[in-house]
Amino acid sequence: MLPHPPATQWQDAVQNLLDIHRPEQAEQLVRQQLARNPQEVFAHILLSFALYQQNRLDEAREVAQQALALNPAASEAFYVLFLVENQAGQAPAQAKALRAALHLQPFNPKYLAAQAQLYLHQNQPALALAAAEQGLAYNPTHADCLIALADALHELQRWPELAPVLQQLVAAHPNLPKAHQLLGREAMRQQQYAAAQVHYQEVLRLAPTDATALQGASQAIRRQLRIGRAAVWLDNYLTFISEGTKQGKLKAWGYFLLILIPLSLLCIPILLFMGFEAVYWRLHPQVRRLRNRPDAAMPYAQETLYRYGPAAALSMLVLALLPGFIWGLLQLGFEESSLGPGLTGGLTTVVMAIVGAFKHASDQPVPEKSPLGWLGVAAAVFAGSITVACWPVTWPYGPLLSMLVAGGLLVYIFRRIAAFAA
Structure with missing residues (x-):
């Protein structure tokens, strides 16, 4: 939610519409307010955010810049510009807007969480970890900071520290789909496939159109099947050999030489098995239900x-x-x-x-x-x-x-x- 000045009735209504992703209605309310008071900075910021949610990026950028023309210290306008440039794929402009927002409010947890996610995108998990921890120092339950911290710990493979962060996230935000999605990812890593399925299905309950959760739940079901586990093991084994030989690993070359002739003879049966497993898994009744397909007669x-x-x-x-x-x-x-x-x-x-x-x-x-x-x-x-x-x-x-x-x-x-x- 965007922070705002002392709440008025129209601002609360717009905030609620943006929170439930109804930007068209939010835009109508904001434009009515701007017609009465065209110099109101926060109205421009809300309008820019509503346009951003509709993917009208050029208009959103223009309105955010209008807000900055009225008040160059409006940090939230810089934050909306950051979101717009991120969506537009303009990395330099995106980073510049976020730096400006942090310069105006260096201790804002939302901005620090965005900085952490930017570091993660740049493959700098250590810097992301520091930014997320800085944000949590000012708000220990901030959702985006906890998510960024969990992602950074995952990238750094600091598994013992990751578990309490995930528990803190889901305890503070039990209805946040991302919290259960991260728990599902960690359960998959620990090969706790039944638990992962439960977490991903909870995401789908909260956000039925979440494609990542749908894929995760489907994969969790796959790996609970014996044939699925066998196919995953075979895929990992062949990947180890192919990647290991490229990297010059002696063990991988040893396996390659030992199985070269048998693999040549068995390649067609192996491909048929892997193809059958993929078909079998996708038609599994639980996977069909996840995809809202009725059970076949x-x-x-x-x-x-x-x-x-x-x-x-x-x-x-x-x-x-x-x-x-x-x-x-x-x-x-x-x-x-x-x-x-x-x-x-x-x-x-x-x-x-x-x-x-x-x-x-x-x-x-x-x-x-x-x-x-x-x-x-x-x-x-x-x-x-x-x-x-x-x-x-x-x-x-x-x-x-x-x-x-x-x-x-x-x-x-x-x-x-x-x-x-x-």
């Missing part, structure tokens, strides 16, 4: 099959074109060594297209018809294309026929999709 596994089966069949038909295509390039005289870069780029494009198809399927209604028939046909065509490309007895007609069949089925599917869309 069909069983959970059946819904997964119906939703992603068509995308999987389409992906297999696309992949079924590749063996015949590669066989054709080799028959035309291309060296195997020269195919590497082109195939890498082509396969990357294909994989991205397949991922896009699965993401698109996740946003569509669940089909009513079973995709098992198409899955069976696509799997048979895919297996057949690999077989004929590797079996010289079938050359040259086998690979060409497999490409013709896969291409014909793809054309048929795309025509049906186009007809359905029309």
